[in-house]
Amino acid sequence: MTLFDAPAGGPARCRLVLAYDGTGFRGFAEQPHVRTVGGVLARALEKALRHPVELACAGRTDAGVHAWGQVVSFDADPGLDPWRLQQAVNGMLGPEVVVRSADLAPPGFDARRSARWRSYRYTVVNRPVPDPFLARYAWWVPRPLDLSSLRHAADPLLGEHDFAAFCRKGPEGSSTIRRVLDSRWVDLGDGVLRYEVRATAFCWQMVRSIVGTLVEAGLGRRRPADVVAVLRARDRGAAGQVAPPHGLCLWEVGY
Amino acid sequence: MTLFDAPAGGPARCRLVLAYDGTGFRGFAEQPHVRTVGGVLARALEKALRHPVELACAGRTDAGVHAWGQVVSFDADPGLDPWRLQQAVNGMLGPEVVVRSADLAPPGFDARRSARWRSYRYTVVNRPVPDPFLARYAWWVPRPLDLSSLRHAADPLLGEHDFAAFCRKGPEGSSTIRRVLDSRWVDLGDGVLRYEVRATAFCWQMVRSIVGTLVEAGLGRRRPADVVAVLRARDRGAAGQVAPPHGLCLWEVGY
Numbered sequence: 001m002t003l004f005d006a007p008a009g010g011p012a013r014c015r016l017v018l019a020y021d022g023t024g025f026r027g028f029a030e031q032p033h034v035r036t037v038g039g040v041l042a043r044a045l046e047k048a049l050r051h052p053v054e055l056a057c058a059g060r061t062d063a064g065v066h067a068w069g070q071v072v073s074f075d076a077d078p079g080l081d082p083w084r085l086q087q088a089v090n091g092m093l094g095p096e097v098v099v100r101s102a103d104l105a106p107p108g109f110d111a112r113r114s115a116r117w118r119s120y121r122y123t124v125v126n127r128p129v130p131d132p133f134l135a136r137y138a139w140w141v142p143r144p145l146d147l148s149s150l151r152h153a154a155d156p157l158l159g160e161h162d163f164a165a166f167c168r169k170g171p172e173g174s175s176t177i178r179r180v181l182d183s184r185w186v187d188l189g190d191g192v193l194r195y196e197v198r199a200t201a202f203c204w205q206m207v208r209s210i211v212g213t214l215v216e217a218g219l220g221r222r223r224p225a226d227v228v229a230v231l232r233a234r235d236r237g238a239a240g241q242v243a244p245p246h247g248l249c250l251w252e253v254g255y
Numbered sequence: 256m257t258l259f260d261a262p263a264g265g266p267a268r269c270r271l272v273l274a275y276d277g278t279g280f281r282g283f284a285e286q287p288h289v290r291t292v293g294g295v296l297a298r299a300l301e302k303a304l305r306h307p308v309e310l311a312c313a314g315r316t317d318a319g320v321h322a323w324g325q326v327v328s329f330d331a332d333p334g335l336d337p338w339r340l341q342q343a344v345n346g347m348l349g350p351e352v353v354v355r356s357a358d359l360a361p362p363g364f365d366a367r368r369s370a371r372w373r374s375y376r377y378t379v380v381n382r383p384v385p386d387p388f389l390a391r392y393a394w395w396v397p398r399p400l401d402l403s404s405l406r407h408a409a410d411p412l413l414g415e416h417d418f419a420a421f422c423r424k425g426p427e428g429s430s431t432i433r434r435v436l437d438s439r440w441v442d443l444g445d446g447v448l449r450y451e452v453r454a455t456a457f458c459w460q461m462v463r464s465i466v467g468t469l470v471e472a473g474l475g476r477r478r479p480a481d482v483v484a485v486l487r488a489r490d491r492g493a494a495g496q497v498a499p500p501h502g503l504c505l506w507e508v509g510y
Contacts, residue, residue: 021387066388086384095390129341132276133321135350137388 011075014082015105016089018070020097023136023246027063028070030055037061037097041072041089048088049076056111058253059118062205064245066137068121069100069252073111080104109255117181117254119198122211122247127191138192139211139247145193145218150185152224153217154195156231157183157210164234166210167203176203176234185214196251205242213240266330269337270360271344273325275352278391278501282318283325285310292316292352296327296344303343304331311366313508314373317460319500321392323376324355324507328366335359364510372436372509374453377466377502382446393447394466394502400448400473405440407479408472409450411486412438412465419489421465422458431458431489440469451506460497468495 020037030038038055045053058071076085082102089099108114123138125131130140157180164176182198195211217224222240230238275292285293293310300308313326331340337357344354363369378393380386385395412435419431437453450466472479477495485493 019387021390068388090384095385095387095395098385098387100384129345129355130350130353132274132350132353133323133392135276140350 010078010107012078012080013073013105013107013109014076014080014085014102015071015073015109015111016086016102017100018072018097019068019100020066020070021095021136022061022064022066024096025063027065028057028059028061028067037067037070038072040093041097044089044092045074045085047092048085049080051077056113058111058115059202059250061248061250062208062245065248065250066246067250070250071111071115071253071255073105073109111253114255115201115253117198117200118202119182119196119251119253120202120207121249121251122195122197122207122243123249124193124195124211124215124247125191126193134192136246137249139244141215141219143219145215146220147185147187147193147218149220149224150193150195150214150218153214153227154183154185156225156228157197161231162234163203163206163231165230165236165239166206166213167236168205168209169236170204178202178206207248208243208245209236209239211243211247215243216240265333265362267333267335268328268360268362268364269331269335269340269357270326270328270364270366271341271357272355273327273352274323274355275321275325276350276391277316277319277321279351280318282320283312283314283316283322292322292325293327295348296352299344299347300329300340302347303340304335306332311368313366313370314457314505316503316505317463317500320503320505321501322505325505326366326370326508326510328360328364366508369510370456370508372453372455373457374437374451374506374508375457375462376504376506377450377452377462377498378504379448379450379466379470379502380446381448389447391501392504394470394499396470396474398474400470401475402440402442402448402473404475404479405448405450405469405473408469408482409438409440411480411483412452416486417489418458418461418486420485420491420494421461421468422491423460423464424491425459433457433461462503463498463500464491464494466498466502470498471495 025037026034028037053074056073086099086102125138125140126145160179162177167176180199186194216222280292281289283292308329311328341354341357380393380395381400415434422431435454441449471477
């Protein structure tokens with residue numbers, strides 16, 4: 001438990017690190033009439049705290065996407081005990097949604113605006129036969145993938161680029177320029193491959209669109225060097241299919 | 256694909272290795288009006304083969320118990336193509352139930368009677384906070400377990416003993432003497448502990464009853480040496496609580 005000296009009488013800014021299985025949710029962002037992670041979390045926090053809660057979150061994951069290190073922040077009445085809040089929320093929502101840690105943050109902290117980078121992991125099972133235990137958390141690709149092609153295709157994404165070709169259109173005029181800090185494939189053995197990507201920020205569906213394109217290179221359906229041409233085209237039609245959501249996990253957020 | 260020269264006109268004996276997520280099933284054994292692994296498998300095989308199928312299986316797993324290496328055998332019309340059968344069944348039942356391999360076995364092969372040993376794995380997550388991704392496949396034990404006590408308690412189970420204290424009563428007069436070939440705890444790191452046990456055969460609920468007792472030793476609620484007294488008592492009241500089914504997985508069967 002961390003205690004922060006909040007200004008006398010002001011609200012306490014609370015920070016939670018969350019893990020969740022996204023299978024049963026229509027994503028993080030609260031929406032009327034559908035089950036979202038943000039929706040069930042806000043209701044649970046309001047029940048525990050007995051006052052309305054407005055959440056900021058580091059990464060608005062899409063329907064079916066999981067998280068290990070999602071970060072949210074909100075204001076609570078001063079005198080809040082983060083450890084008791086964590087126990088109360090885990091009792092209501094666990095093990096589907098779990099508060100891994102809860103603490104008090106400086107008043108200016110905002111889970112979204114204060115984040116310096118986000119990292120995601122995308123898991124692929126590359127075996128001729130599916131796996132019942134990885135089916136919820138990994139994309140099953142039965143045809144053999146060439147790891148060296150996957151890696152060659154992933155390299156050119158490093159650095160600052162216009163990722164328009166890999167982004168679903170956001171609000172008019174919004175930038176699609178992002179800085180990618182890590183872009184690598186890890187071989188976990190036994191046909192399990194993981195793409196790890198870290199960036200200052202991501203556009204909508206960017207990771208799944210990148211993975212879909214890299215996997216096409218891994219299957220030999222496009223040359224690894226094509227990724228450079230796709231980036232330059234800035235055209236969504238040039239990229240591959242969007243990979244399914246259940247392989248993706250918001251891994252960590254850096255502040 | 257293995258082709259076996261069946262006697263002319265006789266049926267082909269087929270052998271499948273199965274993996275399944277047991278969460279949605281009332282166990283393996285076929286029963287009327289409930290969803291069981293054996294039930295859905297037999298229906299899928301009959302659909303693919305167009306004739307009735309009677310299954311023998313190596314380990315009749317209980318409701319909620321998983322398998323990685325369950326083995327079943329049955330008779331099929333000669334001329335069966337095991338590879339096509341595997342594809343057809345996986346198309347109907349995967350990824351919840353998956354045929355990992357299919358081949359033709361010698362006519363006398365019986366998945367249950369021919370088995371020389373079975374191995375099970377029981378996974379425990381020993382962390383203060385639950386894990387959304389292991390929740391379906393591991394028992395969450397929040398209080399700290401002492402690995403050395405777990406190991407000391409597991410050692411005396413090796414060898415031939417009367418396991419009456421760890422068995423739910425079977426048919427009147429049936430023996431509860433079994434030979435345990437392996438009994439060990441593996442530390443997978445990050446709070447994940449796995450009990451691996453191998454025996455010529457197991458009685459009903461034997462592994463879960465053993466794990467429940469060992470975990471009580473790991474929590475300091477009984478001395479590791481107590482396991483010897485429990486064995487000698489041959490009384491179910493002397494053993495610990497039965498561990499929950501979702502941590503258990505039928506791992507492999509030896510022939």
